[in-house]
Amino acid sequence: MFNISKHLRLPSLYRSDPAKQDAHFDENEYVSGLRKLMHGFDLMLNDDVSGTKETFNSDTVESCIGKAGNAFYHAILGLEPTAIEEAWNCLNTAEQRAEARRKFMEIHDLRVGSYPGGYEYQLCVCDLSLMQSILGFVAGSLFDNVKSAYHLRKTFLSFTKMMEHVREVQQKKETGEIQVTNSNAQFIDEFIESGISTGYGVLTFLISLLSPSVMRVLSFFSMHGERKDAVQLLWKATTYSNMQGAIALLCLYAFNALVQSSASIVPLDYADELRRCQDGIDNVRQRYSNGAIWAVMQGKLHYLRGDPEKALELEKTRVDTSMEQIIAMKGFDTAMLFVGIRKFKEAAQAILDLEDLNSWSHSFYRFFAGCCMLQHSRELKNNGGNIEESENYLAKAIEYLKQSPTLVQKKKRRVLPVEMYLVRKVQKWEDRAAKLKVNLADAMDIPPYIELIYIFVTWCLNDPEHLLILRSELERCQCTEDDGVALQEFLLAVVERHLKNYESSRARLIRVMNMNKDYLSQANRDFWILPSAHYEMAALEWDMHALEAEREVKQQLKKAQEYHNYDLEGRLSMLTQAALQTVQSEKP
Incomplete structure (x- = not known):
């Protein structure tokens, strides 16, 4: 890429037409x-x-x-x-x-x-x-x-x-x-x-x-x-x-x-x-x-190779560099790692530290931090932790989540896909909170950090202990609207596939696929789970049968590619294309 190299100290090269130069x-x-x-x-x-x-x-x-x-x-x-x-x-x-x-x-x-x-x-x-x-x-x-x-x-x-x-x-x-x-x-x-x-x-x-x-x-x-x-x-x-x-x-x-x-x-x-x-x-x-x-x-x-302790040791080590981009890159990885090992308080702080280093998307940093703070607050409350700390983190989480859409810099650059996603999610929660007359946190059917894991920290789903915690938490969710039920089913299907409970995963994905497309495309609902369900069904077939299921895998991936104009489309488009190339690359 950067292999642009040469050093010709020929002054005449700078002055005239190339054909006439000395x-x-x-x-x-x-x-x-x-x-x-x-x-x-x-x-x-x-x-x-x-x-x-x-x-x-x-x-x-x-x-x-x-x-x-x-x-x-x-x-x-x-x-x-x-x-x-x-x-x-x-x-x-x-x-x-x-x-x-x-x-x-x-x-x-x-x-x-x-x-x-x-x-x-x-x-x-x-x-x-x-x-x-x-x-x-x-x-x-x-x-x-x-x-x-x-x-x-x-x-x-x-x-x-x-x-x-x-x-x-x-x-x-x-x-x-x-x-x-x-x-x-x-x-x-x-x-x-x-x-x-x-x-x-x-x-x-x-x-x-x-x-x-x-x-x-x-x-x-x-x-x-x-x-x-x-x-x-x-x-x-x-x-x-x-x-x-x-x-x-x-x-x-x-x-x-x-x-x-x-x-x-x-x-x-x-x-x-x-x-x-x-x-x-x-x-x-x-x-x-x-x-x-x-x-x-x-x-x-x-x-990624299964040694989170060593990874955390390296991430905590101070890097001696004047390049803020690398410090920010390290900070982002550290935040994701903390989520992967369920240290939500530390994850929130790590992502907030990026605001002083990088202008990529302060709206996302606040949204991510808010989701992590909310989960930290809930775990303190559920595990008999410090009540005052739990309440403080809950208030801060709600504040950051409400702030995040206001920080989207629409005039200075193109709105990022993840920003479109967070704007929709926060609006959905605010509308529901107003309807039910509850605070923003109580308007959420599904803990938002679980969606963040699927989108940004997918690799932590290889940890069986983490998967069991996620499954238990998702099963306890009391979803009162079809939109929430569909999201719950989808996320449980992902967890079940990673636990190798393939038939349970398949049944859940089929239920998601059978959801009314027009219903999910309305208002601020999670339409992205429909194409993602086809992608996950392809993954299930790949996990079970690899190349023997080539036809079924490709069929599901192509169905996922037929959906358009939803947030996170770019992410899924890249992943489905990469998956098709993966299948092709495995063929002798």
Whole structure:
């Protein structure tokens, strides 16, 4: 992704049309510049903010690209609107300058190593374009029109062609037809080969996760993404002991620890993939010993692999970094971990601490904290705890839950799906509280933290003890409206599936599917459980029969994809698409 590298100290390159520029070329100086740029990215991954800034402080093309890669890194970690906008502008400027340099190198056939002149810069242009696509994807604005799809198409076609060339060259190296002994050429070849493997792997992987509606647009441009091939490419790229290998590992971590950890349908070798990720991160930490992001990733993986004590130990350890994005990322993971081990008081504080670090969504932080405070209050009351503390937390929970919709920043950026969800939920509770003349907490049929677990902390459902607590709590809920009954049935079905009570889970899901669609689509009801019920039925079939139930699994997933215009649609769309790719990847 960030493999944008080169350092040509050729002043004439900046002044005139590429075709008319002086082709004076110093190979050693050129390669030295590339090494310096790669070193700058190494500093970035090692949290050396001042060192990175110093490396990229000139007005050269390579510094421009370095600044763009660094801006992207900060934006993707924090997901703050202002950082995303700044990174987008940097990437656009860098892409234009890299393209001009590519043309010059290609025209004069200035080459080092086994690849044509300008190949390094073609790679850089593609990487910069890919980074813009990723930012657009996470910001929700990438595919607003066909023009955006065409932009991604150019990147895809370029990467595809370059990947084919790399495979040809590597095959000739294996047969001895091409031999590279010069150190400069070896460095450039590795730069190109590792960069293209990583970039093409990331791009095809990203495409494999896109929703069917987006894929229909991309199909007009002959674009496709096979996750199995993408994952293999990325694992191969991790063998390079450079920044490219580290970025490939980051992508694999994002898939396995962020996407798949929220999924109900995972690969049959998921445990092995988590182990490979952890082994890879342990190895990378030897190169980037000061990089806090690697420590944060280690903590999350320990929990996913069944060691919450070790995970909590790592999450509680202070990270020595000046990057607030990583501190915020660690804080978010810590909050989720506390929910997973049922420490709701600590979870509330951990998520509230993010308000001073990150502007991603203060409305969500307040909503999440309110749900956790409410559960802490209830557990104190039910277990004979401090009554005064229970009442204080109850009052604070209600205050935060009511505040959360008012903090949605509609004018500054697009409203996030999770914000649409919380606005609807709070409005639903307030309407019901007014109708029943009770406080907000008493208007809730289902403890709201259980929904948060399903949406954000799915991985804690692998803990049998936690599951039994959830089942007991859900069974005690006195739901008086069909909407609440449907949500109760759905959440119990999820719990029963994880407890391997498959027939009970199936019966509950069928009852949810038979709910009146028009009824659930009215007012502020939980319509999202209808498509989610089909997704969970697919997961049930997968758990029971794996590939033997391929037809049934795909059928249920496609039914889930037929529902539209509900909050959390983006989340379920990604998970259903990932599930379809999982089924496809398991086939021999």
